[in-house]
Amino acid sequence: MADLTRLRAHEMAALLRARQVSSRALTEAHLAAAERQNRALNAWLVIGRAEALAQADAADKRIAEARREGPAVLAALHPLCGVPIGLKDLISVKGGQATAGSKILAGYIAPFDSTVAARLRAAGAVILGKTNMDEFAMGSSTEHSAYGPTANPWDLTRVPGGSSGGSAAAVAAYNVPVAVGTDTGGSIRQPASMCGVVGVRPTYGRVSRYGIVAFASSLDQIGPFARDTRDAATLLHTLAGRDERDATSAPVPVPEELLHLPAGDDEAASYLKGRRLALPREYFVDGMEPGVAARVREAVAAMAAAGATVEEVSLPHTHYGLAAYYIIAPAEASSNLARYDGVKYGYSDRSSGEYIADYLRTRGAGFGPEVKRRIVLGTYALSAGYYDAYYLKAQKVRTLIKADFDAVWEAGFDAICAPVSPTVAFPLGARVEDPVAMYLSDACTLPVNMAGLPGMSIPAGLSDGLPVGLQIIGAPWSELSMLRLARAYEGITARAPWRAFEPAELKLTDDPTTPGPIERKERHNLGAPAAGPGARA
């Protein structure tokens, strides 16, 4: 059989049911790829070979039992049963690490399953390991990981985006067909765009966050990465739904049709007929690369040619989104991260014997620079005398941003199409010491989080040989129609030459002499590698 790692999840599901492949063989193939390439990519913080193989054997047993019970039972088996998956390392899987990319959680062992992990276990998915990320999901390049940056398989000298850069790179490099990330300001869509894969941020409240490490609680959502829309929709269906352990998870039904997006390209494309798409002029921001704007406009033109109506709209408060987001997110983070006190879990320095001094040292040594910047910013924005000027002001601006989107839905549009990131993947080290430049790469994604909407990135071609994503934004709870639109776009571009391209430097990742991103970082003298508590041996 051809390389098993090139299969999509739905193709694996069909082969597993037809007895043409076992979950063990799939898992072995993906483990081998992940282990071989991790030196060059650093996409994984841990690869759980033994646990993954045990889960694969359990899945094979389930499939065999289902087969014995008859075709109906076999057909009813969960589509992800036996399929390898990667989870961002802020998702609790009982008995395993959950560092959130931070030294302060080095050595922490999750004492319970997150709801998403429990749902994936119930489905029979095979958890291959935990993926790299910006510390506490704060960043847009995965360079703020305490365990070294992840490289982009399209160009190993460039970032994969972030904060879920490990999940995006692992899916792009065929280490897994699907992965899970979180999106607080673009942390699924932006790395999906930069790595050329599909990434979906669901509506706020769609997926339970029980058991994930919190960053900004009014903005965080969990969502899927995949190499096509059908797999992304299947994984979203698996993750989604009300959970009584998360009071912010909404009692909104999850459409079964997510499991049945059209397989045929022509059938999928027919969904575009009569759809109304909005193109917001404010999203073509200053500093946007011409190649990015061109790919997005071409994508929208292709959808118009296939029967959709495209109209330019205005989202007039877009310009204020960045500032408002970078007040609200750090404010919530400063509160959420107060829990890392060195008492209940995590890194603890008790060397001075003096309570406050030890507290300061624990947090000072445990957190990295970007997390510290955001805690200081957030604490400042919430402090006496500044609360009204910053936090309250930002919450009012949030109302205006949400109202901009509401007006688009009220005008009858089905979705908004926009760029994801103003640029293609940028070089490692280019923005790491310039927080504002780093923040600007979220300018087109964070308004979606501010308004609580679903949004996704789907590959739309290349610029300078690097992937460009098209962002599709939907009304609250409209994930199904958003994914149908994305599937339609996949259908009309199925024969585009760029669809056949693989990440350009994938071959290099197989070469054991290729330097990894940590070595590259040291070589360019871009800061010391992880040291102190939790530095990896």
Add this chain to the structure above:
Amino acid sequence: MANLTRADVEHVAHLARLGLTEDELARFEGQLNHILDQYAVLASLDTEHIAPTAQTIELANNLRDDVVQPSLPVEDALANAPERSGDHFLVPAIIGGGGGA
């Protein structure tokens, strides 16, 4: 809009119980002021009569049935504790200054 001095950064970091090195204080002062400069754009927007938004999905009283369910076992809850005393987290002495109080 305000301008953060080095003393402000030190004060806020202390409020957040964040020990910063001299080098970090120097670097953060510049970087944080650059970030605060970006916030200035908000002042130009009239929001006097706009209500704040804290959450985006209008969800109220999302209740579950009041049924007793198993809690996290004590041993599991304590498994990650840096120090414990019996069935408790060992907290550094808070009252009385030095370590012995």
